[in-house]
Amino acid sequence: MSQHVYQTNQPREEKQNRARMLILCPDRAGIVATVSQFLYEQGANIVQSDQYTMDPEGGMFFMRIEFDLNNLESALPSLQEDFARVADRFSMKWSVYRAGRRKRIAVLVSKEDHCLLELLWQWQSGDLDAEISMVISNHEDMRQLVESYGIPYHYIPVTPDTKAEAERQQLELTEGKVDLVILARYMQIVTPKFIERFPNRIINIHHSFLPAFVGGKPYHQAYSRGVKLIGATAHYVTEELDAGPIIEQDVQRVSHRENVNELKRMGRHIERTVLARAVKWHVEDRIVVYQNKTVVFV
Amino acid sequence: MSQHVYQTNQPREEKQNRARMLILCPDRAGIVATVSQFLYEQGANIVQSDQYTMDPEGGMFFMRIEFDLNNLESALPSLQEDFARVADRFSMKWSVYRAGRRKRIAVLVSKEDHCLLELLWQWQSGDLDAEISMVISNHEDMRQLVESYGIPYHYIPVTPDTKAEAERQQLELTEGKVDLVILARYMQIVTPKFIERFPNRIINIHHSFLPAFVGGKPYHQAYSRGVKLIGATAHYVTEELDAGPIIEQDVQRVSHRENVNELKRMGRHIERTVLARAVKWHVEDRIVVYQNKTVVFV
């Protein structure tokens, strides 16, 4: 269906001179002054700036700056080289991202399609400023849907016997080719090796308000406990199950009237919403991870 | 301050003929027809009726009916006697409450006053249709506040040594004299013996979204886990800590910017709101407990 395939990975006109800088360092006087003075002298125009100090007495300092710079593509390398000296003085961890270079996403799914559909919808409407490079699934169910958007669909079955081979195929498809992996209700545990290759670059949607109801069948657990709100949590995947840095959460009111199936149905709406927000923030370089928590500049 | 003391335990004019019936039984055909026919024949006028069937195939059936009956006070005993025969046929557990008889409440507090203040405010404005009979505290801090409302204040210190004596005093003050006990941020564990005397009649406010962050210092736990919403839970107290039937929950959005103290500050607002809703529902006979869960007719 050709009408869907209107997005490409080319830097887009309007954002080709826009960059985003993320900084993390111990707090001390003069950081903001130094960084903004540096950018000003480089000819950059700051269009957005956010900062956060964990603790004014000796805490960590986080900063996100969006700036425009003429001829960004050619000017950025020397700016980065110069900034490295500034960063050293403040012991900064830092990155610069070009807004015009959309992140490449691999979406992993199983049989539930609502999270994938939401990502496709937001991508198609232009709300999700990224490239969905491929969909990988351990089932064939969504091939036709995905291919109708002109997106490659890779079927990689996972069984206890094929687990190692599946991991090998997943890595071969994604490594160096995608910037972000989304587990959009993917019902297989991803391997430590896979996680290691995408540190803080795998986003999972868990269908509960973590840390409540870790593990399997969270809606059954929620029903059984009789909670009055159900939730969903988007988080980066780490080796410990459902314990990675939380990016976003939301909840919805329920009552005794909803049985497990109705909780699942209502939950789908929260899951897709929460996941889409988290993905949007990630691809817009709004998230810094520190000590298993996220700082999200929105 | 005499202006506060305008509420009494007298049946009030407008509600003196209003009753509420709560029913719980195995579902089968004809329950609604039988009960409503029975009330009609007794001359009662149903003003509100709610029901819930857990599972149309052999589940439990719950019902709450509000009705008006002329000369309720004198007519109710024979209505109850007659209804017992109906109830037997359907193996019902049931209760009838007079709306004009306001429930007597004992509030237990420690040092945090926001939940108590909210109850006093709602009681004074007429939103909480109950009688606050006494406040019991293990500190003296709130005596002046409470007594200014004309409410007796009992100081019962609790130390490891005086625990048994404290329980004895608490029971002596409350047993047979109050219908509901509210732990409004009371920071002592109530004893199994005390719980046993008030089955499903002790409401606690826990300052987290249960079952997340059971136990002590939930805001510290929430901060440490990096959740994006904090919550509060009102529940009936059972012997297992923070595991009783949940009555009401709510949450509020937070971000990385809030430290533990700010979480506490924001949490106070949710705690008082959630507790006040739960108490309101209890005193209006809207809650049925079944298998450690609540059915709340609102």
Next chain:
Amino acid sequence: MSQHVYQTNQPREEKQNRARMLILCPDRAGIVATVSQFLYEQGANIVQSDQYTMDPEGGMFFMRIEFDLNNLESALPSLQEDFARVADRFSMKWSVYRAGRRKRIAVLVSKEDHCLLELLWQWQSGDLDAEISMVISNHEDMRQLVESYGIPYHYIPVTPDTKAEAERQQLELTEGKVDLVILARYMQIVTPKFIERFPNRIINIHHSFLPAFVGGKPYHQAYSRGVKLIGATAHYVTEELDAGPIIEQDVQRVSHRENVNELKRMGRHIERTVLARAVKWHVEDRIVVYQNKTVVFV
């Protein structure tokens, strides 16, 4: 795409004996008893019952009952005939709907696709228990999308010159063939004649929190006024613009940071959610309209 076309208009096994009754009449003693007794004697089993009395002193009484009845298809006519006599005694307006007969929907759209996509998604996942019989648009844009679901797509352009002809075509396509018309961001005014043919059966989604920002460009109006929440409203269409009975509303927090385009983007999410809820309630016969307001039994 054949995988989408799995829903048909056949009464489905599990719901073929389920009916829903909606009643509206002046309140008086004995209604619930009479109706539930009547259904019991007919052999019906009440699985859900809700009621609402506008004012215990002489107000209107509203009731919704779901019941199961063996051989509903053949038994219903005589039940209705018998009930007519009961209804007369109480001056009831009433209707009975078979849950197994899914309502047929015509969706009218222009160029914005998010509301239509949501309806298609909920329909496909089984959450929207209805038949989408056709999509009518004054543009060709969504033909391919709609036809991929096996749904007929009718292009009816509307210009000042063709307005009468367009109305004629719309009526020809829909009259007697659909039970509900949904204006899913359809940017043309529907004619009084069209409205007259579908009384309280046309649902519009207005992209503001009505009655704020009636008329055109509500997001521009919202931006200009500097509101801190934006909203959407689903309502039945009446002759007066944006003034029909409100079915559902919701809002989302915004700040000074959002410009008009961002309000539109965020608003799309609320619009589709609110519209989908309203449509769901309509097709499940949960709505009674009275004096330009809705009673919604949920």
Next chain:
Amino acid sequence: MSQHVYQTNQPREEKQNRARMLILCPDRAGIVATVSQFLYEQGANIVQSDQYTMDPEGGMFFMRIEFDLNNLESALPSLQEDFARVADRFSMKWSVYRAGRRKRIAVLVSKEDHCLLELLWQWQSGDLDAEISMVISNHEDMRQLVESYGIPYHYIPVTPDTKAEAERQQLELTEGKVDLVILARYMQIVTPKFIERFPNRIINIHHSFLPAFVGGKPYHQAYSRGVKLIGATAHYVTEELDAGPIIEQDVQRVSHRENVNELKRMGRHIERTVLARAVKWHVEDRIVVYQNKTVVFV
């Protein structure tokens, strides 16, 4: 009641060196760099900084900076003098506030006490970092309550005949003596002359989601229109009724079941919450007004 009177207008130890700067000017390159460099050279340590550009192409630029400066009290005058030259170059409107100087508030009330109670509660708990200097009312009802907090209570009756005299008294009491006036459900129209003396320094709580239901009896209007959410709006008072810059709004879900009295009851909760948030933001110097809208840095 002496336990309430623990707050004074003294600069407090921990905040005595903290200042807040608000800036408004046409956007252009170098503002952030210049301001942060300036503060750095003055020896100030920026602890929080927020900015907003209305439109990167020629829009307005807004900035809020919190900084610490040793010996603020004595050092501030020369800093301000020096900054005036910087500000001139960028055509800035700007202000600096000392965090240690708490704003003095006059609360105007009539007969509804919930908004006043909330302010007193937040003030007493330390959440509202301000001084409540006086309460003015056109009724005597709340004298005892207010005086129990050690706050002066001024009874100024307002009738058509005494309107001019009432205004004179209000101005005499407040002018030069308070920094902020709060209309906490004060049911009299304040005069243009009064408004003129407190430009963008009078906060009103309107009991609807503005611009819906401007004017009197908004809950009656909401009930009559059949909305599914009710709301409240805190705004600065301007000469045009209910049309001043909106600071904060919130809503709560209602249904057909709530009559006007119940809307009022539920609305009280939103009103006090929304008002308290708006007041908190004002006294923390988080609000900039521009073209009848607010920029709120939270």
